[in-house]
Amino acid sequence: xxxxxxxxxxxxxxxxxxxxxxxxxxxxxxxxxxxxxxxxxxxxxxxxxxxxxxxxxxxxxxxxxxxxxxxxxxxxxxxxxxxxxxxxxxxxxxxxxxxxxxxxxxxxxxxxxxxxxxxxxxxxxxxxxxxx
Numbered sequence: 693x694x695x696x697x698x699x700x701x702x703x704x705x706x707x708x709x710x711x712x713x714x715x716x717x718x719x720x721x722x723x724x725x726x727x728x729x730x731x732x733x734x735x736x737x738x739x740x741x742x743x744x745x746x747x748x749x750x751x752x753x754x755x756x757x758x759x760x761x762x763x764x765x766x767x768x769x770x771x772x773x774x775x776x777x778x779x780x781x782x783x784x785x786x787x788x789x790x791x792x793x794x795x796x797x798x799x800x801x802x803x804x805x806x807x808x809x810x811x812x813x814x815x816x817x818x819x820x821x822x823x824x
Contacts, residue, residue, distance in 0.1 A: 695758055698732045704750055705730075707762060708770055718770075719743035 705715040716726035728734040745752045751764040
């Protein structure tokens with residue numbers, strides 16, 4: 693039995709580790725409308741396919757037919773996108789503060805010898821940063 697588009701759409705959402713609400717917000721759909729798509733009650737239209745493929749880097753051929761890889765590019769880093777959205781809402785003074793704190797955290801990480809690529813662990817109790 694062939695897997696339907698609604699099942700593939702749900703698979704994308706789960707691969708991105710998103711709730712239905714977060715996923716549909718990213719493609720500008722109401723939660724109830726999206727839930728109907730995922731359950732198979734409604735069929736998505738071309739606009740929805742485009743929104744999903746563009747927002748989440750989904751391979752359109754895979755989405756429509758199941759052929760190929762799920763993602764046409766690496767899956768987007770949703771957490772990073774959310775942090776960027778929050779950062780954009782901050783006043784310039786707070787942006788400067790956040791940038792400074794991130795630089796200090798990176799410095800602490802480098803001094804501790806931690807490397808995310810090698811998997812070395814860093815202390816769970818990093819030194820407190822100077823908070824003005």
